[in-house]
Amino acid sequence: MNIDKFLPINLYEAKKRGWDELDIIIVTGDAYVDHPSFGASVIGRYLEYFGFRVGIIPQPDWKDKESFKVLGKPRLFFGITAGSVDSMVANYTPNKFKRREDAYTPGGLPGKRPDRATIVYANFVHEIFPDVPIVLGGIEASLRRFSHYDFWDNKVRHSVLLDARAKIIVYGMGEKQTLQIAKMLSEGKSWYEIYQIPGIVFSLGEKEFDTFIKDKDYILLPSFEEVSQDKDRYYDFQRLLLEGMKRKKILVQRDGKRFIIQNPPPSYTSQDLDFIYSLPFMRLPHPSYKEKIPAFETVKTSIVSHRGCFGSCTFCSLNLHQGWQVISRSEKSILEEVYRLTKHREFRGTISDVGGPTANMYRLRCKIHNIPGSCPERDCLFPDVCKYLEVDHSAQLNLLKKIKEIEKVKHVFIASGIRYDIALKDEYYIGEIIKEGYIGGHLSAAPEHVKDHVLEIMKKPKFKVYEEFVDIFERNLKKYRKELYIIPYFISAHPGATIKDAWDLAMYIKGLGHYLEQIQDYTPLPLTPASCAFYTEYHTLRKEKIYVAKTYEDRRLQRALAQYKDKKNREFLVKNKKKIPFPLEKLLG
Numbered sequence: 001m002n003i004d005k006f007l008p009i010n011l012y013e014a015k016k017r018g019w020d021e022l023d024i025i026i027v028t029g030d031a032y033v034d035h036p037s038f039g040a041s042v043i044g045r046y047l048e049y050f051g052f053r054v055g056i057i058p059q060p061d062w063k064d065k066e067s068f069k070v071l072g073k074p075r076l077f078f079g080i081t082a083g084s085v086d087s088m089v090a091n092y093t094p095n096k097f098k099r100r101e102d103a104y105t106p107g108g109l110p111g112k113r114p115d116r117a118t119i120v121y122a123n124f125v126h127e128i129f130p131d132v133p134i135v136l137g138g139i140e141a142s143l144r145r146f147s148h149y150d151f152w153d154n155k156v157r158h159s160v161l162l163d164a165r166a167k168i169i170v171y172g173m174g175e176k177q178t179l180q181i182a183k184m185l186s187e188g189k190s191w192y193e194i195y196q197i198p199g200i201v202f203s204l205g206e207k208e209f210d211t212f213i214k215d216k217d218y219i220l221l222p223s224f225e226e227v228s229q230d231k232d233r234y235y236d237f238q239r240l241l242l243e244g245m246k247r248k249k250i251l252v253q254r255d256g257k258r259f260i261i262q263n264p265p266p267s268y269t270s271q272d273l274d275f276i277y278s279l280p281f282m283r284l285p286h287p288s289y290k291e292k293i294p295a296f297e298t299v300k301t302s303i304v305s306h307r308g309c310f311g312s313c314t315f316c317s318l319n320l321h322q323g324w325q326v327i328s329r330s331e332k333s334i335l336e337e338v339y340r341l342t343k344h345r346e347f348r349g350t351i352s353d354v355g356g357p358t359a360n361m362y363r364l365r366c367k368i369h370n371i372p373g374s375c376p377e378r379d380c381l382f383p384d385v386c387k388y389l390e391v392d393h394s395a396q397l398n399l400l401k402k403i404k405e406i407e408k409v410k411h412v413f414i415a416s417g418i419r420y421d422i423a424l425k426d427e428y429y430i431g432e433i434i435k436e437g438y439i440g441g442h443l444s445a446a447p448e449h450v451k452d453h454v455l456e457i458m459k460k461p462k463f464k465v466y467e468e469f470v471d472i473f474e475r476n477l478k479k480y481r482k483e484l485y486i487i488p489y490f491i492s493a494h495p496g497a498t499i500k501d502a503w504d505l506a507m508y509i510k511g512l513g514h515y516l517e518q519i520q521d522y523t524p525l526p527l528t529p530a531s532c533a534f535y536t537e538y539h540t541l542r543k544e545k546i547y548v549a550k551t552y553e554d555r556r557l558q559r560a561l562a563q564y565k566d567k568k569n570r571e572f573l574v575k576n577k578k579k580i581p582f583p584l585e586k587l588l589g
């Protein structure tokens with residue numbers, strides 16, 4: 001394979017492209033997969049299109065500083081990302097045990113990405129190239145851009161900007177900001193000018209801050225000192241952060257003598273996304289890898305139709321990263337990508353997914369704001385589906401139909417989860433996805449719990465909405481004589497869930513009559529409202545105390561109840577029988 005079609009990962013490959021030096025070097029905690037689902041590739045390809053010479057150092061050996069020198073010194077900056085997942089989530093289970101695999105590494109091997117990868121990589125770069133600026137990006141830096149409760153250390157940590165001693169964090173998907181930074185540095189612009197770019201976070205000392213903020217409208221969040229010592233102030237911080245983000249304000253947090261400043265996000269359009277997904281991705285891992293990369297295998301024939309999510313699930317980090325507004329690609333752009341994919345050597349006739357964070361938000365409209373997710377003062381889907389949301393899935397259905405008509409495409413599936421509360425408003429859609437075979441054996445749906453007071457803390461619909469959806473789904477299965485099933489996803493030990501709630505969830509699962517693998521132990525992700533609830537023990541909607549299962553035993557117990565058919569869990573339940581104030585035989589029998 002022609003190696004110079006990939007972005008270079010060493011100087012030999014850079015020279016093959018005729019590059020003696022690189023402008024930007026991206027260090028990432030993932031393997032280098034040249035595919036639009038891998039952030040480092042997207043940023044790299046985007047910058048490359050605009051004439052920048054970009055190289056990637058994927059999964060450098062973090063015990064050997066030589067591995068950070070393989071591309072030399074960049075002319076403009078180092079871009080550092082922990083990869084597609086937070087390194088602590090990638091390396092540890094929700095119960096803080098070391099994971100035995102990493103899906104973003106060849107062969108799924110663990111240990112290629114250090115804990116707190118952003119900081120570890122930045123420290124090496126500082127040591128080797130002290131005069132080269134560092135720009136952080138990716139989900140880890142994005143979700144740790146302000147002070148945040150860290151589940152693994154069980155304390156409030158500083159913004160990663162300070163810990164990594166970086167110049168800037170690019171939050172969100174980051175293409176536009178990174179390009180602007182590259183252009184402005186190339187043109188010799190000052191940092192003061194660069195700090196006006198939307199979608200970035202940076203820090204200033206007291207005097208510089210006064211000059212920068214003069215005449216600007218901003219929200220001052222409680223300081224690091226306040227939020228790290230006072231849970232009430234952490235709660236206030238979380239509330240103000242979300243409000244400020246929805247209102248697209250400049251947000252400021254003081255930390256000692258520094259001020260952390262977040263500019264409002266950049267606006268993306270359909271044209272922007274169409275352009276990004278038209279870039280010349282190889283849709284393959286770098287040829288130097290011998291073993292399969294599990295995360296690539298999952299997405300290699302999938303298509304992203306949109307970004308963002310106008311849901312507001314409190315345990316999820318997506319809104320804080322990609323925002324509430326859903327931006328959809330044009331039908332033409334998606335069809336062209338599918339057409340290119342059908343020519344790919346890996347293509348076997350199946351488009352494994354056409355979706356985004358939630359599959360059925362593609363090109364839905366708001367009657368007032370056009371783009372849903374635009375209201376600062378209310379949520380589109382909570383407590384109910386907003387009456388101004390135009391629930392019309394015809395754009396998605398037309399798209400899927402046209403994809404199916406492309407030569408060599410045998411199957412098209414929706415593998416991304418769907419919001420059943422939206423789907424319920426359009427029974428025709430439910431019937432069509434069943435009839436047309438867009439569900440590959442099962443449909444993923446995420447009721448997350450069976451108890452309404454827990455669902456309220458999660459900002460999810462009431463459980464009866466899910467049950468209503470199941471009824472309609474099954475009615476349509478009969479109508480179209482299909483054998484499909486719904487896989488419900490549940491979260492155990494979410495803030496607010498007591499042992500009684502866990503018992504009720506377990507009895508519901510028992511009533512389903514089959515074993516459910518899709519039970520996740522709740523993990524408090526940095527900066528999410530639910531992690532604030534976990535830490536402060538306050539409800540996500542109001543300052544009201546709630547129960548939180550925090551100890552390993554309590555969390556383990558809730559999980560064991562939900563998966564009571566597992567042999568080890570049964571033994572654990574029997575051993576801890578005294579902690580379960582219900583007739584255990586009823587569940588285990």
Ligand code: SF4
Pocket residue numbers: 366367368369371372373374375378379380381386387388389
């Ligand atoms: S009016 Fe309703 S649907 Fe439109 S953005 Fe606001 S909450 Fe969402």
